[in-house]
Amino acid sequence: MGSAFMLGIELVKLATRHGWSLKPHPGGDHPFLLERVGAPRPIPIRHKLKSRNEVIVILKQLEIPRADWPGSVT
Amino acid sequence: MKTLFAPYRLEKDEETGMPVLSALAKDGAVLAVVSEPTLEGSEAELVSLVMAVLDSQAQDGKDPLPDLLEAPPKKGGYVAFLPSQLLTVHLKLARAQAKLRQADMADRLGITQQAYAKLERPGANLTLHTLIQLERVLGRELVAWAR
Numbered sequence: 116m117g118s119a120f121m122l123g124i125e126l127v128k129l130a131t132r133h134g135w136s137l138k139p140h141p142g143g144d145h146p147f148l149l150e151r152v153g154a155p156r157p158i159p160i161r162h163k164l165k166s167r168n169e170v171i172v173i174l175k176q177l178e179i180p181r182a183d184w185p186g187s188v189t
Numbered sequence: 190m191k192t193l194f195a196p197y198r199l200e201k202d203e204e205t206g207m208p209v210l211s212a213l214a215k216d217g218a219v220l221a222v223v224s225e226p227t228l229e230g231s232e233a234e235l236v237s238l239v240m241a242v243l244d245s246q247a248q249d250g251k252d253p254l255p256d257l258l259e260a261p262p263k264k265g266g267y268v269a270f271l272p273s274q275l276l277t278v279h280l281k282l283a284r285a286q287a288k289l290r291q292a293d294m295a296d297r298l299g300i301t302q303q304a305y306a307k308l309e310r311p312g313a314n315l316t317l318h319t320l321i322q323l324e325r326v327l328g329r330e331l332v333a334w335a336r
Contacts, residue, residue, distance in 0.1 A: 165205075
């Protein structure tokens with residue numbers, strides 16, 4: 116509920132360009148789950164990300180280079 | 190089966206003032222991140238996100254519970270996972286390790302695959318009778334019984 120700073124799907128699209136893939140998961144309110152070969156655990160992404168810092172922590176978790184971060188967080 | 194815990198790192202979003210909570214695994218890696226207007230709301234969301242990670246790993250046959258702490262951390266915030274919440278993780282893990290599909294479990298229990306899927310859904314409230322049937326089919330304990 117509530118407004119979003121960024122939609123999770125935008126982050127998912129960016130992550131897929133960096134070797135992550137979307138894990139099949141039941142629909143509804145479930146988060147997106149991203150997986151990558153060699154990553155010890157899947158990374159959950161909510162449908163609505165509520166703050167800039169939330170997005171930044173996830174970008175670091177996904178090991179996405181700063182140069183590729185979305186303009187809204189840089 | 191015990192309550193398990195995940196500590197979280199608490200930061201603040203400079204623009205909105207909202208708390209940003211990062212749940213940490215035992216090895217210090219970030220398990221999940223959330224930011225909601227209140228700390229209580231963020232903690233509730235964090236539990237649900239970490240549960241999604243635990244569930245997913247269990248489904249792949251990897252035991253995710255060693256990532257959690259057996260006692261609350263002495264310092265800082267944490268979220269707790271009750272035995273009733275972790276039961277579906279145990280069930281998924283036991284089935285994956287037995288290399289059984291949901292349909293196989295349903296066949297052995299004499300129920301539909303859809304009915305079985307509901308038993309594995311987070312928040313499922315299993316009856317004692319169902320638990321005993323599941324343990325029989327899987328050939329292993331899902332909960333520690335009183336002796």
